[in-house]
Amino acid sequence: xxxxxxxxxxxxxxxxxxxxxxxxxxxxxxxxxxxxxxxxxxxxxxxxxxxxxxxxxxxxxxxxxxxxxxxxxxxxxxxxxxxxxxxxxxxxxxxxxxxxxxxxxxxxxxxxxxxxxxxxxxxxxxxx
Numbered sequence: 001x002x003x004x005x006x007x008x009x010x011x012x013x014x015x016x017x018x019x020x021x022x023x024x025x026x027x028x029x030x031x032x033x034x035x036x037x038x039x040x041x042x043x044x045x046x047x048x049x050x051x052x053x054x055x056x057x058x059x060x061x062x063x064x065x066x067x068x069x070x071x072x073x074x075x076x077x078x079x080x081x082x083x084x085x086x087x088x089x090x091x092x093x094x095x096x097x098x099x100x101x102x103x104x105x106x107x108x109x110x111x112x113x114x115x116x117x118x119x120x121x122x123x124x125x126x127x128x
Contacts, residue, residue, distance in 0.1 A: 007119055007120050007121040008116065008119070008120045008121065009072075009120065009121050010072035010073075010075070010076060010117075010120050010121055011066045011067075011071070011072050011075075012066075012120075013072075013075075013076075013079070013113075013116050013117060013120045014062045014063070014065055014066035014071065014072050014075030014076070014079065015062070015063060015066040016116075017059075017062055017075070017079045017083075017113050017116070017117075018058075018059045018060070018061070018062030018063035018065075018066060018075065019059065019063065020059070020109070020113070021055050021056070021058045021059030021062060021079075021082060022055075022056050022059030022060060022063065023059070024052075024055055024059075025051075025052045025053065025054070025055030025056030025057070025058070025059055026052065026056050027052070028048050028049065028051075028052040029049060029052045029053065029056065032045070032048065035048075038102055039099070039100055039102055039103060040099065040100040040102075055082070058078050058079075058082050061074070061075070061078050062075040062078055062079060065078070076117050076120075079113060079117050080114060080117050083110040083111075083113040083114045083117070084110075084114065086106060086107075086110045087107055087110035087111055087114065090103045090104065090106050090107035090110065091107055094107070
């Protein structure tokens, strides 16, 4: 009944995290109103659009890397940097009341991505 102790392959984490980042980045770009309903209104719409675009780009990069034998190492770097950045923003600005408490849901997901990357199978370098 316990958790499996087998690490998840890096390519699997890359694909899953890529989808998460792509969807999360596209959400405010496609339907800002519903995004703001959940996470609160934004005063600088351009900044939300920029963040969404960058997050979607990270997701596309991770998805592309997942399919490449050399890619999971790169996807891991992108994934860890993205998750650590978003987790830090969530944990700094929710207590300051600059972000709604719903961002703590994102913080939990970002912490889970960090844990997944740290527990996943190390990406191996192919021999050429």
